Amino acid sequence: MVNPQLTKDGKLKHLLSIEGLPRAILDQILDTAESFVGVAEREVKKVPLLRGKTVCNIFFENSTRTRTTFEIAAKRLSADVLNLNVGTSSQAKGETILDTVNNLTAMHADMFVVRHSASGAAHFIARHAAPHIHVINAGDGRHAHPTQGLLDVFTVRRYKPQMHNLRVALVGDVLHSRVARSEIHALTILGVPEVRVIAPKTLLPEHVEKLGVQVYHDMRAGLKDVDVIMMLRLQNERMQGALLPSAQEYFKTYGLTQEKLALAKPDAIVMHPGPMNRGVEIDSSVADGNQSVILPQVTYGIAVRMAVMAILAGNS
Amino acid sequence: MILPDAEQLLITLADKIRPLLTPDTALVGLHSGGAWLMQRLLPMLGKNLPNGVLDISFYRDDFSRIGLHPQTKPSQIAFDVQDRHIIIIDDVFYTGRTIRAAMNELFDYGRPASITLAVLVNRGGRELPIEPQIAAAHLDLAPGQNLQLLRDADGRFYLQLHEDA
Numbered sequence: 001m002v003n004p005q006l007t008k009d010g011k012l013k014h015l016l017s018i019e020g021l022p023r024a025i026l027d028q029i030l031d032t033a034e035s036f037v038g039v040a041e042r043e044v045k046k047v048p049l050l051r052g053k054t055v056c057n058i059f060f061e062n063s064t065r066t067r068t069t070f071e072i073a074a075k076r077l078s079a080d081v082l083n084l085n086v087g088t089s090s091q092a093k094g095e096t097i098l099d100t101v102n103n104l105t106a107m108h109a110d111m112f113v114v115r116h117s118a119s120g121a122a123h124f125i126a127r128h129a130a131p132h133i134h135v136i137n138a139g140d141g142r143h144a145h146p147t148q149g150l151l152d153v154f155t156v157r158r159y160k161p162q163m164h165n166l167r168v169a170l171v172g173d174v175l176h177s178r179v180a181r182s183e184i185h186a187l188t189i190l191g192v193p194e195v196r197v198i199a200p201k202t203l204l205p206e207h208v209e210k211l212g213v214q215v216y217h218d219m220r221a222g223l224k225d226v227d228v229i230m231m232l233r234l235q236n237e238r239m240q241g242a243l244l245p246s247a248q249e250y251f252k253t254y255g256l257t258q259e260k261l262a263l264a265k266p267d268a269i270v271m272h273p274g275p276m277n278r279g280v281e282i283d284s285s286v287a288d289g290n291q292s293v294i295l296p297q298v299t300y301g302i303a304v305r306m307a308v309m310a311i312l313a314g315n316s
Numbered sequence: 317m318i319l320p321d322a323e324q325l326l327i328t329l330a331d332k333i334r335p336l337l338t339p340d341t342a343l344v345g346l347h348s349g350g351a352w353l354m355q356r357l358l359p360m361l362g363k364n365l366p367n368g369v370l371d372i373s374f375y376r377d378d379f380s381r382i383g384l385h386p387q388t389k390p391s392q393i394a395f396d397v398q399d400r401h402i403i404i405i406d407d408v409f410y411t412g413r414t415i416r417a418a419m420n421e422l423f424d425y426g427r428p429a430s431i432t433l434a435v436l437v438n439r440g441g442r443e444l445p446i447e448p449q450i451a452a453a454h455l456d457l458a459p460g461q462n463l464q465l466l467r468d469a470d471g472r473f474y475l476q477l478h479e480d481a
Contacts (some may be wrong), residue, residue: 011383028386035371035388042393044424047374049384310374314383 004126011315014126014135015308017144018185026189030154032307033300039076040302049310050079053110057083058100059138060116065274066138066148069298070113073305077313082109097121098128105130111309112136119143119178134312142178148273149182151304153190155297156228159269163187169196169222169264170213172232172254172281175203175243179273180232184211198222199254202243219254223263231256231272234281247280257283261291269293322465322473325436325452326353330360332450333403333434340429342366342400346418347389349407349465352473353436357405366395375417397426407465409435412446437475439463 003020007013012025039047055074057067067083074081086100101112111134114122119141126135139145153163160166168187174180174197187195188211197208198216209215216222223229234250244250256270270282270292278284287294343365345354351369358365373388404418415433422428434450439457457463460480467473 032384032388035373035390038390038392039374042425046424048420049374049379310384314379316380316383 004123007315012311013315014122014137015146015312016122016126016135016137018146018149018182018189019144021189023189023191026150026153026186029150029304029307029311030157032311033150033154033303036076036303036306036310037300039306040299046076046078048078050074050077050313053079053313054108055079055081055111055113055309056104056109057081057113057138058086058104058115059084060086060097060114060121061139062087063115063139065298066115067113069301070136070138070147070305073302073309074111074113076302077306077309079111079309082107097125101125101129105133110134111313113138115139117141132316134315136308136312139178142176143181145178145182147301147305147308148179149186150308151297151301152179152183152230152271152273153186154300154304155271155293156187156192156269157190158296158300159293160227164191164193166192166228167194167196167226168192168228168230169198169216169226170230170232171198171219171222171256173203173234174199174208174232175205176235177232180230181211183230184213188212196222196226200244219260220263223260226264227268229256229261229264229268229270231270231276231282233273233275234277247277251280251283255279255281255283256286258285258289261286261289267291271297274298317477319463319475319477320437320453320455322436322475326356326473327360328452329353329434329436329450330357332452333357334361336401336403336432336450337361337363337365338401340399340401342368342395342397342402344368344370344393344402344404344418344422346404346406346414347371347391349436350405352465352467353407354405356473366400368393368395370418370421372414372417372421375421377413377417391421393422393425397422397428399427399429401430401432402428403432403434406433406435407437408463409433409438409448409451410441412442412444415446416444436465437463 005014005016071081113136115138121140122137195213197213198219272294343354345351370391371389373385433448435448437453438451439455462478464476
C-alpha cells in the first residue's frame with residue numbers, strides 16, 4: 001500500500017502518523033532535533049530555513065500547549081504563522097473543512113498544522129490539499145499525535161541513549177489516548193525491546209497486545225524494573241461514565257506516587273504529555289521530583305517540531 | 317593531476333595562522349572537514365584557544381532546491397562570540413556560499429570583532445565577494461571537478477579529486 005505521508009522517492013511529505021514510517025526517517029527527525037536544541041540556547045534563537053513560508057495552525061479542537069509550541073517552532077524557523085481557532089469561527093457558521101483549507105491555500109499557505117477531534121481529519125486534508133502543501137497532524141481523535149510521540153522518544157533518547165536496552169511502561173488511559181498509540185509505534189520502530197501498558201481493562205483498547213506491548217493491570221507488577229514511565233492524562237470529563245469508579249479510586253490504583261515509583265529502576269525517568277491532573281494520575285511530589293522530565297519534554301517539543309517542519313518544507 | 321600532500325599543507329596552514337593569534341582569537345571549524353582540521357591545528361598552535369564547530373545546514377542558500385541535509389550535526393560554540401577575533405577554518409574554498417552561511421550563523425551567536433578565513437586549499441571559482449585571507453595551497457580546478465579532504469585509517473589527511481558524473 002502506498003504510504004500517503006511519503007513522496008514517490010520515499011521522503012516525508014506529510015507527518016500524519018508514526019505508524020508505518022521507516023526507522024531512517026525517525027532517526028533523521030531526532031538527529032535534526034538534536035541540532036535545533038542548541039539553537040534555542042543562542043542569543044538569536046532563529047534560523048532562516050522557512051523564511052517567506054506561511055504556516056497555518058488550524059485547530060478544530062483546543063490545545064494551548066501544542067498550538068503554542070508549534071507556533072514557537074515555526075517562528076524560530078522564520079516562518080510567518082497564522083493561528084486559526086476554527087471551532088470558534090467559520091465552522092460554527094457552517095463552513096466545511098475543505099472550504100476552510102481551500103481558503104487558506106488561496107492565501108498562499110505552505111504548511112498546515114491540523115488538530116481535530118475526528119480520527120483521520122489530517123489524512124483527509126492531506127489527500128485534498130494542493131500538491132505543494134505539507135500537512136502535520138497535531139492530534140486527530142483517538143488516532144495519532146505523531147509529534148508528541150516523537151518528542152517523547154526524543155526525551156527518552158536524551159536521558160537513556162541505549163534504547164535497544166530499555167523497559168518502558170505507559171500508564172493510564174490508553175483507550176482514549178492518541179498519544180499512547182504514537183508513543184508505542186515510535187518506541188517499537190526505534191527498537192525498544194519491552195513496552196508495557198498498565199491500565200484497568202476498561203481503559204485499554206481491545207487487542208492492544210497486537211501493537212507489540214505487554215499488558216499489566218497491576219501497576220506494582222508493571223512498574224517493576226522499568227527505565228521509563230510514561231504517564232497518560234486521564235480526562236476528567238470521562239470520569240462520569242461507567243469506565244471508572246472515581247478519581248480518588250483511580251489515584252489509589254493507578255496514580256504514580258513516590259512509593260510506586262520506587263518499584264522502577266532507581267534512575268527511572270517520569271514523563272507526562274500534559275496537561276497533568278495532579279492527584280489523579282500523578283502525585284505532585286513525583287511530578288515535581290528529581291526523576292521527572294516533564295518540563296524538558298516541553299522544551300524538546302519545540303526542537304522536534306522545528307525538525308519536522310524543516311524536513312517537510314525541504315521535501316517538495 | 318598530482319595533488320599536494322594534505323599533511324604538509326596542514327603544517328603550512330598552522331604556520332600562516334600563528335602570527336595572527338591574539339588574546340581574543342577563537343577558532344571555528346566548519347563541519348566536517350574544517351572541524352577535523354581545527355582539531356589537528358589546536359595542539360600545533362600551542363595555545364588553549366577557545367574553539368567551536370559550525371554545521372551550516374540551517375543556513376544554506378539551496379535549502380528550497382534540495383531540502384535539508386539528511387545528516388545535520390549540532391553547532392557547538394561554547395565561547396562568547398561578542399568582540400572576538402574569529403578565524404574560520406575550512407578544508408576547500410570554492411564558491412564562497414558555505415562561508416556566507418557560516419558568517420550568518422556566527423552573527424546569531426553575537427557580533428565578532430573580526431572574521432578571518434583560513435582554508436587548506438583555495439580551488440578557485442568563487443561566486444560571491446568572499447575570498448580566504450589564508451590558503452595553504454591554490455589549485456585551479458574546473459567546475460565539474462570535486463576536491464575532498466579525507467582521512468585514512470590512521471587519521472592522516474589526504475586529498476581526493478573526482479569528476480562529477
